[in-house]
Amino acid sequence: MAPGSTSVKLHIFHSGYCVAHGKVIDPVNGQKHCRVYATWALIEHPEQGLMLFDTGYAPRFRSATTHWPYRLYALMTPMFLEAHEPAVERLKALGYAPDQIKTIIISHFHGDHIAGLLDFPNAKVFCSASAWAQASKVKGWAAVSKGVLPDLIPADLEQRIYCIPDSDLGQLSKAESSYDLFEDGSMLLYALPGHGRGQLGALLQTTDGQTFLAADAAWQLEPWRAGILPKSIVRLFFDDWQAYKKTFEELRDFAQLHPDVRIVFTHSPELI
Template identity: 25%
Template sequence: MVGVRIVHHLNCGSFRFGLVTHVLACETHSGLVMVDAGIGNADIDSPTSKLGRAALALGPALERNETALAQLKRLGYSANDVRHIICTHLDYDHISGASDFPDALVHVTATEHSVAAARRGVTAKLRYRTHHLPLDMRIKTYGGQGGPQLGFSTSYRIAGLDDFTLIPLPGHTLGHAGVAIRAGKRGWLMHAGDAFYHQSSIGLGPNSSGLRPRALRAMESMLAAEPKRVNFNHLRLKELANSPDIGIQVFCSHDATALQALQGTTTRT
């Protein structure tokens, strides 16, 4: 039995400067599995009180028709069809929509969950919102030694989902991770979250010397919890994306061009 049958590539949150929020909805024999959740309805209803002015400074569009729930309904699914949400990290544009899927189990690295729950320091209080991790939310965390995968020394197979793996990529946040998906005949997909902002950072897409890639790299460094790890992740993901032996599509959360290319054909496995 093929574990992942269809992968839908959704934009679940547009931003100023042409940025998107790339969310995956994967049809599996265990129900729908999402990678990240985009911006949800509760935050769209009350953005200033829920998200804060610092988050709004980046110019989220906050369009209800861009929520994962609205898009999945248009595809014929309901909220309770989503059984799992695997989060690259817990910034609001990646976890906000989870509240629209109360039956889903949320998977995240233990480090990210711990840092987000503690909210120590001004930056963490701006970055993480308490209502995104309510006490009644079902959460499964992953930590410890893990095992090797795709050339990375540490990875965590998602419990009950053999085709999904969390791969720690700290830098943007301390507990940030990529999500590797074994997609049948399509081979591997890697949702790298915010490990990079533009495909040129890993040697894909247009020339990296343009104004837009440079501006995005500056933003990436400004928002990173560990800026020195950002370049390391770029190099490691560049090696992965260009490996002829593995055959993997690597993409990030906010690159609109990459999202549009993947939306051109639904990923059927």
């Protein structure tokens, strides 16, 4: 895996958190309830400008889960968010206006990853074809079971979304495969199926080395390093439990082959 010719600057923030039981996330060492922070990344590309990888929580998560059946989503993953924490507010504090965000890469369409999408109406949005095929159609109880909240999806997204065929994404088990989003080596996209439909991750060539934004391919770094899967009850709302386990192990193999690559998971506590 040769370093790309173009480097980006990477900044990681969090926008709120939900609460989950530690034993679900880590059946061996987990204890009581823990905060599951919703992190996202700001990426500065020298030619493509400012972009986001996911968007974290936003206040509209509450309104999107007011009525049944979507209310169940909020009951299962109660969300906590301070006024200054949404991505749009974090960026304003840095002096960036929403229309300066030119590109958003969505790893998958769960609510804690896309709640901020409506705050960036001018951004091009990239995702996998299968992720959008599901998110754009599923409603009601079927949506809740897949972690999708339709009210978080902008009405005009169909006009500015770019769907990457899943077969074109890089495969962790194939060392030379990748999807070079900008054809400059700065951002290589990989399929990470199992947790959410069409989930993808991004291998970035940053000014500090290579970082793999691995979304929810695992929830926490240390259990993943130890090979500890989450409690199998999560299969009730995962897209494909068998695919998740395969991705989990393939990413561990990837890390063994590429020890200099920093692996980052959305909800891993060391990011906070």
